[in-house]
Amino acid sequence: MVENPSISQVQALFFDVFGTLMDWRTSVARESRLILEPLGYQLDWLAFADAWRNEYQPGMEEVRSGKIPFSKLDVLHRRNLERFLPRFNVTGLPEAVMRDLNLAWHRLDAWPDVPGALIRLKTRYRIAPCSNGNISLGVDLARRNKFSWDAIFGSEIAGDFKPKPRVYLAACEALDLAPEQCMMVAAHSRDLKSAAECGLRTGHIARPHEFGPNTGETGPIVPVDIAGSDLADLATKLGV
Amino acid sequence: MVENPSISQVQALFFDVFGTLMDWRTSVARESRLILEPLGYQLDWLAFADAWRNEYQPGMEEVRSGKIPFSKLDVLHRRNLERFLPRFNVTGLPEAVMRDLNLAWHRLDAWPDVPGALIRLKTRYRIAPCSNGNISLGVDLARRNKFSWDAIFGSEIAGDFKPKPRVYLAACEALDLAPEQCMMVAAHSRDLKSAAECGLRTGHIARPHEFGPNTGETGPIVPVDIAGSDLADLATKLGV
Structure with a gap:
């Protein structure tokens, strides 16, 4: 059960890809x-x-x-x-x-917690990448890592790159959802700050070794709705 | 093995949805x-x-x-x-x-042959709907019928409706593929004729009861690269 009312209305999760899901x-x-x-x-x-x-x-x-x-x-x-x-x-x-x-x-590989967590999250939420990567890149990463996305969003459908607002809002609009019904999930506070400014909910996950040992964010440095030590922990905190 | 050289280079299959996959x-x-x-x-x-x-x-x-x-x-x-x-x-x-x-x-249901055939086809091909339906509609149909698309293409990413060329070409471009590396699959000859004019390969499947008993196309009325009695038969003819 998710007790935070701002989270209980979330129907879709959008994911940053490089660093958040993938060990680029x-x-x-x-x-x-x-x-x-x-x-x-x-x-x-x-x-x-x-x-x-x-x-x-x-x-x-x-x-x-x-x-x-x-x-x-x-x-x-x-x-x-x-x-x-x-x-x-x-x-x-x-x-x-x-x-x-x-x-x-x-041809990137996902962090080990990702494939299993996405399967769990898809049981309750629509899930889609919202990445600066193009669609064909998202398709190839998904096939390689056995992700089963509901759709592929991000820069190519928006015609611009994050953290420009259009990228987040285009993803919400494609699913006919209001921003507050969507959550951006990322390991980067800058991404989450921009998503929050567009009205989306935000979920942070720690990727402490993204750029090498002890280089990444161990926690959010901006206010977020939920934070996990990895995607499996975020899924558990979302109650799935 | 697919012996037709025009088909052997195909890497992606795009699917019409209403009537072809779904019993609307x-x-x-x-x-x-x-x-x-x-x-x-x-x-x-x-x-x-x-x-x-x-x-x-x-x-x-x-x-x-x-x-x-x-x-x-x-x-x-x-x-x-x-x-x-x-x-x-x-x-x-x-x-x-x-x-x-x-x-x-x-909330449409697929024809019974579709879910299993898509699983087979995905083992070799990138698969995506190329429909006049919007993305959220495609997402809902996929979740309901347990389709695992690589991406969702069609009118919404093209900004126009089939049979306008842009809809087919936008799908090819999103996957970085030339039209001849893509096959449009439909139960409607008009759709396939337009796709072929854009350079795509074409696969017809019969849906003889689409609009009621004995109302749909039992076979293509335009030249196509391959034709099946249903999607399972098409998959077999593609060698998967």
Whole structure:
């Protein structure tokens, strides 16, 4: 039983993906190594993943600010890849390799608590990612990790990137729900702050090792409706 | 094994929903009766469902022609309901009843062959509805009938209704696939003709009783890549 009345009316849960559900860092490091090591590269693969991720917010900011039109995250990931590759002295990769490398982000593994928790949560709630990743990326992650989403929301249906309000509101509208009937679930307080400003309920989960040991949020640094130590704990706190 | 080379490159199957996957006629008749009979109405419930469906194409044509802006099918269903209700001498229903009645289209049952066939097809293909129904309707039908879609495409992500090309092409683009890597599956030759004109592969399935006994298409009346007696037969012919 959920006793908090602000939570009891929630009918849908929207999930941040990178970091919240997926361990992008060790996955991108692994996938990059699988592709580049046979070509003779010996790199610090975790640093490689971190360098790629460091271009993430600046790349999206060009869209959010209106400097460039909306593009799928795959397109931004490719631009970002080309920006940081020279710093690792990786040059002249064939186009097919560049394309395959860019799809490392489609081959992420979930944190271990996620698949089981999503099965539990789906018994009571509509569940959907609300990610800055494009739809095809969401589909590939779901197939790989055996997620059974009700729908795939996020930047591509909104035409903008989080934390812009449109992304959260487009997800609510697609399900014919008011914002207060939806909860955004994320490991990042900034995401939850923006969702709350749009009227959504918010659920925080700790991912203390997202960017490496003891680098992630161990708890929310903004007010939230509910907080869990991981997604399984959040499911338990939601009574499922 | 699929020996037809035009089919062997297919990676995604898009499905028409009303009639192809769902028995809308007996479902809408049942749901309407469940709501209206306790209010004292004794109607020909199948005729009631048929009358509602008869408003379907004219309602969408107003959007396709540009006469009115795009609306979710739920909105058109409601307008259509208000148009034909007086012919059944049903008047003055409270707003809550009207709203519930309109959601009859969210409570359709699939033809019996569909759930099992979709499970088989998902093992090899990305599967998604490409329907004129809105996303929330697709979500509700999937939850009710235990479909596990990879994504939900169709009119709402395209901003127009089939058979306009944009609806088919938006689904291909969302999966980063070329049209020839996608197959539209439908029980309606008109839908398949339009999909083929956009470059998609096409699969027909027979639904001979869609509008009542011996009213539906028993086979395609346009050239298609593959045809099945039902979705299970189509899955078998696709080798899954």
